[in-house]
Amino acid sequence: MNRRSFLKKLIGSTLTFLGLTGGTYYYxxxxxxxMLxxxxxxxxxxxxxxxxxxxRIVQxxxxxxxxxxxxxxxxxxxxKINKLNPDIIVFTGDLVDEPNHYNWNQRLINLLHSLHAPLGKFWIYGNHDHGGYGTExxxxxxxxxxxxxxxxxxxVIENNLDRIILTGIDDVMLGKPNLAKALENTNSDLFTILLAHEPDYADHTIDYPVDIQLSGHSHGGQVRFPFIGHLYTPKFAExxxxxxxxxxxxNLILYVSRGIGTxxxxxxxxxxxxxTCFTLKQK
Incomplete structure (x- = not known):
């Protein structure tokens, strides 16, 4: 860690301690x-x-x-997602925090099932999905x-004989991602969206015919301060x-979601x- 990074984290951590033990803790x-x-x-x-x-694609x-x-x-x-009337829904990982300790139940399945998207609902693994023996x-x-x-x-998502490609990789931290395999037998002329839980994977994606990468994992840092920014993000979201x-x-464009939970x-x-609600527009 260089001097600048060290000072940033030191000052940020101090402010976090002072702030979160004071009036901002409750907030x-x-x-x-x-809030959402x-x-x-x-x-x-x-x-x-x-x-x-x-x-419309809702992530x-x-x-x-x-x-x-x-x-x-x-x-x-x-x-709230259903009120956006999405055509496609994508979930980019980390459904529950600790799969081995979570009380899995039918209500969760019913809620996920009640999400509506006529062109399909898709998901990828996050590190917490593989962790705690949660894969299966x-x-x-x-x-x-x-x-x-x-x-x-x-x-391949089809709509009135037109097609786009939605692809996804396994989690980078605890899985075995293979983008080359994911793109096998695809047409590079088709608009291609990649779901990758860890955003820093984009440095690998740029070598492939992918137009858009959608990621999460970072939580946006969870705690941010003016002029300092985020204090901490996990590996592969740095x-x-x-x-x-x-x-x-x-020509790749990466979008990183701050996510929902903590x-x-x-x-x-x-x-x-x-x-995030993405609206596709033909140029």
């Missing part, structure tokens, strides 16, 4: 984690076919159910809710933390949870 612990923003993005691209013009990520995020809160989230039970839950798993594979990123050496510490400060 960061009880108010902001319950609906972020709207327009994706304009020459590869987007005519019949996909104005198609939600990192719910971490069980760690200070309840099924009642998740039910409210489902209602998370997959079983999502299958019962009619979500399609993209694990080093792709799905370079790309939140929002939109472009690359000089590639982990490790039940705080959010100046980092409101979010879902």
């Amino acid at each position: 960061a612990r009880n108010i902001e984690p319950s 923003t609906i972020k709207k993005e327009t994706i304009t691209h020459t590869k987007i076919p005519a019949s996909f013009d104005n198609i 939600f990520s990192d719910t971490h159910i069980g760690f200070h995020y309840t099924l009642n809160q998740f039910e409210e989230l489902v209602e 039970i998370v997959q079983e839950t999502m299958e019962k809710a009619e979500f399609i798993l993209l694990k080093n594979t792709h799905h 370079k790309y933390v939140e929002g939109k990123y472009t690359f000089e050496s590639s 982990t490790r510490l039940p705080y959010r400060f100046l980092c409101v949870p979010e879902i």
Whole structure:
């Protein structure tokens, strides 16, 4: 860690301690984690076919159910997503916080099943989904809710004879991601979206014919301060933390979601949870 990074984390940690033990503790612990923003993005691209013009894709990520995020809160989230009338829904990993300690139940399946998207519902593994021996039970839950798993594979989405490609990789930290395998037998002329839980994987994605990467994992840092920014992000979310990123050496565009829930510490400060509604536009 260089001197600048050390000072940033030292000052930030000190401010966090002083702030979260003072008047902002209640806000960061009880108010902001319950707030939710609906972020709207327009994706304009020459590869987007005519019949996909104005198609809506809603991304939600990192719910971490069980760690200070309840099924009642998740039910409210489902209602808000359905009100956006998405054509496609994508979940980019970390459904529950500790799969081996979570009380898996039919209500969770029913809520996931009640999400509506006529062109399909898709998901990928996050590190918490693989962790705690959760790999099989998370997959079983999502299958019962009619979500399609993209694990080093792709799905061709058709609409009025036009097609786009939605692909996904296994989790980078605890899985075995293989983007080359995921893109096998795909047409690089088709508009291609990649779901990758860890955003820093984008440095690998730029070498492949992918137009958009959607990621989560970072939580936006959870705790942020003016002029300092985020204090901490997990491995593989250290370079790309939140929002939109472009690359000089590639036409790839990366979008990183701040996600819904929290982990490790039940705080959010100046980092409101979010879902993102993408509208496709033919250029």
